[in-house]
Every structure is written in C-alpha cells, then in structure tokens.
Amino acid sequence: MNNETVSAKRAFALMEKLAYVRLSCSEEEKRAAEELQKEAASFGLDCTIEEFEAATGEVSKATFKVIAPYEKEYEVTGYIRSDSTPDEGLELDFVYVENALEANLVGVEGKAILMNGRFNMDAYERIQKAKPAAIITFSGAVDDDLAKTDLEIRKIRETYSERHGSTVALTIRAVDALEIVKSGAKKVHICVKSEVKNGISRNVCGEIKGTEFPDQIVSFGAHFDSVYFSTGVYDNMSGSVIIMEIARYFMANPPKRTLKFNWYGSEEQGLLGSKAYVAAHKDELEKHRFMINVDVAAPILGKELIFCMGTEALKSYVDAMMKELGRAAVVEDDIYSSDSIPFADNGVPGINFCRFGAPGTAFIHDRRDNLALGYMSAEALDITLQNALDFSKRVINAPVFPIERKISDSIRGKVDKYLFRKKD
Ligand SMILES: [Zn+2]
Structure with missing residues (x-):
C-alpha cells in the first residue's frame, strides 16, 4: 500500500x-x-x-462537614458552575436519595441530598423539581487507593442549567459517602465559592x-x-x-x-x-x-x-x-x-x-x-x-x-x- x-x-x-x-x-x-x-x-x-x-468557571472554595450526629470534615470538590453558598455557608438537613427517583425525593426541599455516582439530565430534572438546597455526588470506588486516585472535578453543564436551573453541587469520594450514610449523618455544613464565566x-x-x-x-x-x-x-x-x-x-x-x-x-x-x-x-x-x-x-x-x-x-x-x-x-x-x-x-x-x-x-x-x-x-x-x-x-x-x-x-x-x- x-x-x-x-x-x-x-x-x-x-x-x-x-x-x-x-x-x-x-x-x-x-x-x-x-x-x-x-x-x-x-x-x-x-x-x-x-x-x-x-x-467555564472556577471554584475557589468548597467545604463539607457532617455536624450531627457526629462531627467530621470531608474532602470535596465543588462542581464547576455550581452556585455559591452565602460566605458563612449553609447548615442543612442531610438525606441520602439513592438514584434520585421521585419517591427518593419526596420532602427534600431545602435539604442537602447525596445521590449515587453522578446525575444525568433526567435525574437533574427530577432533582431540580424537588428543590434541594445542595446536591452531593460521589466519585471512585470504596476500595480506591487514595494516593493513586483523584477526587473528580465535575461541571454542571450549561445544557443542564439552561433547562433546569443551577444549584449548589459537590463531589465526595465513594468511601466517604459510604461512611456518611453508614454513620447516619443528619445535619451538614456546606460552603461553596464559585465563579461562573465564559x-x-x-x-x-x-x-x-x-x-x-x-x-x-x-x-x-x-x-x-x-x-x-x-x-x-x-x-x-x-x-x-x-x-x-x-x-x-x-x-x-x-x-x-x-x-x-x-x-x-x-x-x-x-x-x-x-x-x-x-x-x-x-x-x-x-x-x-x-x-x-x-x-x-x-x-x-x-x-x-x-x-x-x-x-x-x-x-x-x-x-x-x-x-x-x-x-x-x-x-x-x-x-x-x-x-x-x-x-x-x-x-x-x-x-x-x-x-x-x-x-x-x-x-x-x-x-x-x-x-x-x-x-x-x-x-x-x-x-x-x-x-x-x-x-x-x-x-x-x-x-x-x-x-x-x-x-x-x-x-x-x-x-x-x-x-x-x-x-x-
Ligand atoms: Zn474523546
């Protein structure tokens, strides 16, 4: 040839x-x-x-802390194009919502929700209708070697926010999500400083x-x-x-x-x-x-x-x-x-x-x-x-x-x- x-x-x-x-x-x-x-x-x-x-955008600060029934701060990343919280952060009730089906989302308005993995457009639409104050997703696996894996930095795509609005969104590690749910977390403190730009x-x-x-x-x-x-x-x-x-x-x-x-x-x-x-x-x-x-x-x-x-x-x-x-x-x-x-x-x-x-x-x-x-x-x-x-x-x-x-x-x-x- x-x-x-x-x-x-x-x-x-x-x-x-x-x-x-x-x-x-x-x-x-x-x-x-x-x-x-x-x-x-x-x-x-x-x-x-x-x-x-x-x-695009930049997140200059993202913190997440369980405050009841125990106190512990976890490593998080803020979604690029997340909303910001007030400077002092938000104290929120916490609920684990599995895959964010409608039945999972009853009564979550104003709360922080943790969902499995990541959201797709359909889940994002359901979530935004239910009006939680913040969404937490997780990355990785529970047996990750922390020294060899990175906590993902995700983005709320404009195709999502144009259709269903923006929100506060964070990502944590799967191993931490497991600990948080297992430990029965009820209240959390979240702080995000995010700049949305082109x-x-x-x-x-x-x-x-x-x-x-x-x-x-x-x-x-x-x-x-x-x-x-x-x-x-x-x-x-x-x-x-x-x-x-x-x-x-x-x-x-x-x-x-x-x-x-x-x-x-x-x-x-x-x-x-x-x-x-x-x-x-x-x-x-x-x-x-x-x-x-x-x-x-x-x-x-x-x-x-x-x-x-x-x-x-x-x-x-x-x-x-x-x-x-x-x-x-x-x-x-x-x-x-x-x-x-x-x-x-x-x-x-x-x-x-x-x-x-x-x-x-x-x-x-x-x-x-x-x-x-x-x-x-x-x-x-x-x-x-x-x-x-x-x-x-x-x-x-x-x-x-x-x-x-x-x-x-x-x-x-x-x-x-x-x-x-x-x-x-
Ligand atoms: Zn490619």
Missing part, C-alpha cells in the same frame, strides 16, 4: 510532546492548539485557529483543495482537549496525531475532493468545539459530504471499532471494505459520543474510527490516561491510522462519491436523544 508518507512513530512522538493536561479554555489547551498548528505548517498545511466562547476555547482548522471535485468536502475531526488529571493521550491526542498523519498524506498526494482538517477544543465539555464549528460554517455545510472522526486509539491490548453514522448501507459498505482489506474491526451502525454528532445533526453522515482498550488495560478521564503506564504503542496506533487512511483514500478519491448524504431515522433519533431534544 502506498502509505509510506505516514509514520505511526512520528505520530506517537508528537503525542508524547503534547501529553499534558489540556482543559477547556486553559492556557495548555491554547498551547496545544498552537503546537498542532505548527506541526501542520511543517509539511505545508496552513491552519487557522478559530476561537469560540465556552462556558472562556475562550479553540479549534485548529486547515484545508486541502480537491483537484477534481473542489465543491465536495470531506472533513476530518479529532478533539485535542482533555479533562482534569488526565494527560489525554489515549483520549484523544492519539486521534489528533492520526489525522495529522492523514493530512500529511493528502498534502503529498493531492485529493480529488476538498478536505478539511479540524482539531477540536472543548469536546469533553459537551462537543463544544464541533458545535461551534458547524455554527460558524453553517453556509458551507451543504457542501460537506462526509465527516471522518478519530477518537481514542493506541492501546496495545485492544480492538478496532468503527461507528457508522449514516444509513445501514454505509455500515455494510464499511464492513465489506474492512473485510476486503483483511482488517479486523467491529463495525456498528450507531452514534458515537464525539465530534461527529453535530455534523450528523446537520445532515452530514460520518464515521468514527476508534481502538478501545481491552477491559482493565486502558483508561480515559482520569490520571491513568497517561503514557507512563505503558499501555500504548506506535504499532497499535498504526492499526487505526492505516484503517482510517485506507478508508479515506478510497472514499475521497472515488470517481463517484460512494456514500449517500443521508442519516437514517434510527441514527437521527439517537442524535436527537443525545442532544436532549427528546426522551424515550
């Missing part, structure tokens, strides 16, 4: 260089955007950095003009932001460096169709980069035929997964192509929680290339997403790179574009549900 322009080793080296925490709207996210821009420029692809506003996040965007069909656009996407405590190499500098190599290939081998290469910021905060991109490029979207997204790759012990977001025909086409190429990949007709969603929402079908780690061998969204644990390699990254590149070459250089610009009702319904437009 004529893929010698690309190098998984070089891609892996770039990933190593950018293996630092890259939070939405942070200096590090900006630095990573500039590094990606510089790397693309090194092989002649000029990229612009497109800024967009993103909801920040600037960034997409890195480049274009290669098509030689034969310049008005037909295929876009590549990969997000380059990470979450707290995570160096975001597996999720998703791996995908970012894969599309960088694909861009390098098409710079050396001019494509028949126009290609856009987009590295998205703030994906982890609710696909904010790709949502901003489709909003800013609304007029051009009708020319977009297809979107190719890469999100998570490189675990040595893993499996290739391809999520097709179009029609059943797309899935069959991809499945057959992988078989013809002799590539082991599970091909699904399903949505994937990543930057292909806003494109599908605008009628642009897409595909997501991913390599999932086998259970217990690769980690996302915490400190274990790092290179030091040694579960990723250039060779493993190359598998996804070659799959994505071979698929892309065929589709992009086909005499007739082989994929219909169509989203099935089933995918459409899942996208609507994902974007909270409808319920089951």
Whole structure:
C-alpha cells in the first residue's frame, strides 16, 4: 500500500510532546492548539485557529462537614458552575436519595441530598423539581487507593442549567459517602465559592483543495482537549496525531475532493468545539459530504471499532471494505459520543474510527490516561491510522462519491436523544 508518507512513530512522538493536561479554555489547551498548528505548517498545511466562547468557571472554595450526629470534615470538590453558598455557608438537613427517583425525593426541599455516582439530565430534572438546597455526588470506588486516585472535578453543564436551573453541587469520594450514610449523618455544613464565566476555547482548522471535485468536502475531526488529571493521550491526542498523519498524506498526494482538517477544543465539555464549528460554517455545510472522526486509539491490548453514522448501507459498505482489506474491526451502525454528532445533526453522515482498550488495560478521564503506564504503542496506533487512511483514500478519491448524504431515522433519533431534544 502506498502509505509510506505516514509514520505511526512520528505520530506517537508528537503525542508524547503534547501529553499534558489540556482543559477547556486553559492556557495548555491554547498551547496545544498552537503546537498542532505548527506541526501542520511543517509539511505545508496552513491552519487557522478559530476561537469560540465556552462556558467555564472556577471554584475557589468548597467545604463539607457532617455536624450531627457526629462531627467530621470531608474532602470535596465543588462542581464547576455550581452556585455559591452565602460566605458563612449553609447548615442543612442531610438525606441520602439513592438514584434520585421521585419517591427518593419526596420532602427534600431545602435539604442537602447525596445521590449515587453522578446525575444525568433526567435525574437533574427530577432533582431540580424537588428543590434541594445542595446536591452531593460521589466519585471512585470504596476500595480506591487514595494516593493513586483523584477526587473528580465535575461541571454542571450549561445544557443542564439552561433547562433546569443551577444549584449548589459537590463531589465526595465513594468511601466517604459510604461512611456518611453508614454513620447516619443528619445535619451538614456546606460552603461553596464559585465563579461562573465564559472562556475562550479553540479549534485548529486547515484545508486541502480537491483537484477534481473542489465543491465536495470531506472533513476530518479529532478533539485535542482533555479533562482534569488526565494527560489525554489515549483520549484523544492519539486521534489528533492520526489525522495529522492523514493530512500529511493528502498534502503529498493531492485529493480529488476538498478536505478539511479540524482539531477540536472543548469536546469533553459537551462537543463544544464541533458545535461551534458547524455554527460558524453553517453556509458551507451543504457542501460537506462526509465527516471522518478519530477518537481514542493506541492501546496495545485492544480492538478496532468503527461507528457508522449514516444509513445501514454505509455500515455494510464499511464492513465489506474492512473485510476486503483483511482488517479486523467491529463495525456498528450507531452514534458515537464525539465530534461527529453535530455534523450528523446537520445532515452530514460520518464515521468514527476508534481502538478501545481491552477491559482493565486502558483508561480515559482520569490520571491513568497517561503514557507512563505503558499501555500504548506506535504499532497499535498504526492499526487505526492505516484503517482510517485506507478508508479515506478510497472514499475521497472515488470517481463517484460512494456514500449517500443521508442519516437514517434510527441514527437521527439517537442524535436527537443525545442532544436532549427528546426522551424515550
Ligand atoms: Zn474523546
């Protein structure tokens, strides 16, 4: 195969260089955007950095103390975009509400509630209707080694607060939640100082003009932001460096169709980069035929997964192509929680290339997403790179574009549900 322009080793080296925490709207996210821009420029692809506003915030204080029937202070984190309490804090009755079903929430108005794990949109809606004064969620497991795990820092997403209002929200460790409920906590003291604001996040965007069909656009996407405590190499500098190599290939081998290469910021905060991109490029979207997204790759012990977001025909086409190429990949007709969603929402079908780690061998969204644990390699990254590149070459250089610009009702319904437009 004529893929010698690309190098998984070089891609892996770039990933190593950018293996630092890259939070939405942070200096590090900006630095990573500039590094990606510089790397693309090194092989002649000029990229612009497109800024967009993103909801963010800072919590300068968050304390939680059980005051009856015993007294003990517990380590907590305040949700980003939590409400603040008065400076002196709040003394509140305390109730454990399990999964926050309606029956759990009877009579909780004005109280502090502790719920299992984290809330989703449905639970948040039920909770806000019941009007507690504060929500406490927990992270981790009761047998966590405290020296090796972080107490999560979560956020009340604006999609939640826009619909159901804001509140005071905290996270504690699972082991502390267990102790608190076991000990029959009745009264607590909570203090939160939180600033809610907008920040600037960034997409890195480049274009290669098509030689034969310049008005037909295929876009590549990969997000380059990470979450707290995570160096975001597996999720998703791996995908970012894969599309960088694909861009390098098409710079050396001019494509028949126009290609856009987009590295998205703030994906982890609710696909904010790709949502901003489709909003800013609304007029051009009708020319977009297809979107190719890469999100998570490189675990040595893993499996290739391809999520097709179009029609059943797309899935069959991809499945057959992988078989013809002799590539082991599970091909699904399903949505994937990543930057292909806003494109599908605008009628642009897409595909997501991913390599999932086998259970217990690769980690996302915490400190274990790092290179030091040694579960990723250039060779493993190359598998996804070659799959994505071979698929892309065929589709992009086909005499007739082989994929219909169509989203099935089933995918459409899942996208609507994902974007909270409808319920089951
Ligand atoms: Zn991701």
